[in-house]
Amino acid sequence: MGRTGTVRPATHPLTGFLVTATIEIDHPTELAAGAGAVWVTHLGPGTVSRIDPATEAVATIKVGRGQGHAAGCPRRDSWRTVRHTASMYSDADAAALYDLLNPWGPSDDFYLSYLLEAPSVLDVGCGTGVLQHRARESGHTGRLCGLDPDGAALDRARTLGDVQWVQGRAADMAWDREFALAVMASNVFQVFVTDEELRASLATTRAALVDGGLLVFGTRNPRVREWEHWNPSNPLDVVDHAGRELRIVYHVESVTDDVVTFTETTATRDGEPLRVDRASLRFLDVEGLDAVLGGAGFEVEAWYGDWSRGPLTPTSDDIIVVARATRSTRPGEPLEDIAAERVKIERFPGWR
Numbered sequence: 124m125g126r127t128g129t130v131r132p133a134t135h136p137l138t139g140f141l142v143t144a145t146i147e148i149d150h151p152t153e154l155a156a157g158a159g160a161v162w163v164t165h166l167g168p169g170t171v172s173r174i175d176p177a178t179e180a181v182a183t184i185k186v187g188r189g190q191g192h193a194a195g196c197p198r199r200d201s202w203r204t205v206r207h208t209a210s211m212y213s214d215a216d217a218a219a220l221y222d223l224l225n226p227w228g229p230s231d232d233f234y235l236s237y238l239l240e241a242p243s244v245l246d247v248g249c250g251t252g253v254l255q256h257r258a259r260e261s262g263h264t265g266r267l268c269g270l271d272p273d274g275a276a277l278d279r280a281r282t283l284g285d286v287q288w289v290q291g292r293a294a295d296m297a298w299d300r301e302f303a304l305a306v307m308a309s310n311v312f313q314v315f316v317t318d319e320e321l322r323a324s325l326a327t328t329r330a331a332l333v334d335g336g337l338l339v340f341g342t343r344n345p346r347v348r349e350w351e352h353w354n355p356s357n358p359l360d361v362v363d364h365a366g367r368e369l370r371i372v373y374h375v376e377s378v379t380d381d382v383v384t385f386t387e388t389t390a391t392r393d394g395e396p397l398r399v400d401r402a403s404l405r406f407l408d409v410e411g412l413d414a415v416l417g418g419a420g421f422e423v424e425a426w427y428g429d430w431s432r433g434p435l436t437p438t439s440d441d442i443i444v445v446a447r448a449t450r451s452t453r454p455g456e457p458l459e460d461i462a463a464e465r466v467k468i469e470r471f472p473g474w475r
């Protein structure tokens with residue numbers, strides 16, 4: 124096992140929860156095998172957080188040599204949905220923190236301009252609903268609908284009743300030609316990491332749109348490799364809505380093909396983890412996007428490289444897509460085949 128030392132009860136210094144074990148280990152990675160519900164994601168001095176299976180509270184395991192962030196819960200496949208340490212930093216806290224870390228910006232202005240032009244809007248992965256709120260405040264009088272699987276985010280969204288808020292996943296949507304516009308703001312598109320979920324989510328989005336409706340979204344440009352900055356040497360210090368001084372740290376666990384899996388640790392300023400969220404995001408390039416959108420019944424009308432509608436180039440941070448729902452979803456044609464073809468994109472000479 125590589126584990127040495129003693130197992131003894133202790134109390135977590137912040138929460139008072141019972142810590143079930145203090146274990147000295149030679150190699151923290153072996154903790155995963157030894158302690159069951161613990162993933163150790165990187166080494167470093169200090170402590171490792173884990174879920175205590177008995178209480179579902181956070182416990183701390185002191186490791187003999189090195190330590191790391193650990194996500195002590197089963198992985199779910201989308202951002203911010205890992206159930207974790209409700210008592211230390213709740214989902215409601217995390218939703219409030221999201222709004223604090225993501226203030227209104229140029230991308231929101233970009234999306235809002237489409238919302239205000241459309242009589243009916245579906246916000247796929249609406250999160251805390253900021254975009255829809257702003258649209259209503261700005262005088263939108265038509266139908267506004269936001270969908271998201273994250274209940275805590277939706278609780279914040281629901282402070283505005285004049286919007287239809289629906290809890291669920293994109294792939295499970297069942298609207299039939301009801302919306303003139305669908306948006307996936309703040310890189311929601313990237314949460315669809317498997318071919319199946321991506322295809323299903325685009326198919327339901329297409330079905331929710333009237334013929335000729337628009338889908339507008341952005342996705343991070345894989346060529347910029349933004350994930351290379353998601354590491355503990357780039358911590359983010361923030362004071363949250365409750366006045367708590369926090370340090371947010373990212374750590375990439377793996378990059379497999381175009382899927383990046385990483386953790387976001389919400390910690391005290393001295394590094395005590397309060398919450399660890401694990402997520403996977405897919406980074407599709409222009410060719411892959413064009414292919415998968417075509418397969419779902421969309422035709423891309425515009426590609427932009429920034430939120431002022433500047434041209435898309437290989438160094439653009441974002442790939443911004445405006446796609447028209449041209450026809451019903453084309454059945455068959457698996458994404459792998461389409462992607463393998465790597466359709467030649469003649470429309471964007473600057474991309475090569």
Ligand SMILES: C[S@@+](CC[C@H](N)C(=O)[O-])C[C@H]1O[C@@H](n2cnc3c(N)ncnc32)[C@H](O)[C@@H]1O
Nearest residue numbers: 201248249250271272273292293308309311314
């Ligand atoms: C980065 S947040 C963006 C939230 C919001 N669109 C914004 O602009 O702030 C990504 C959102 O996607 C949601 N999400 C994750 N998986 C999803 C799925 N399968 N279908 C729809 N939304 C999903 C998350 O719950 C989260 O609220």
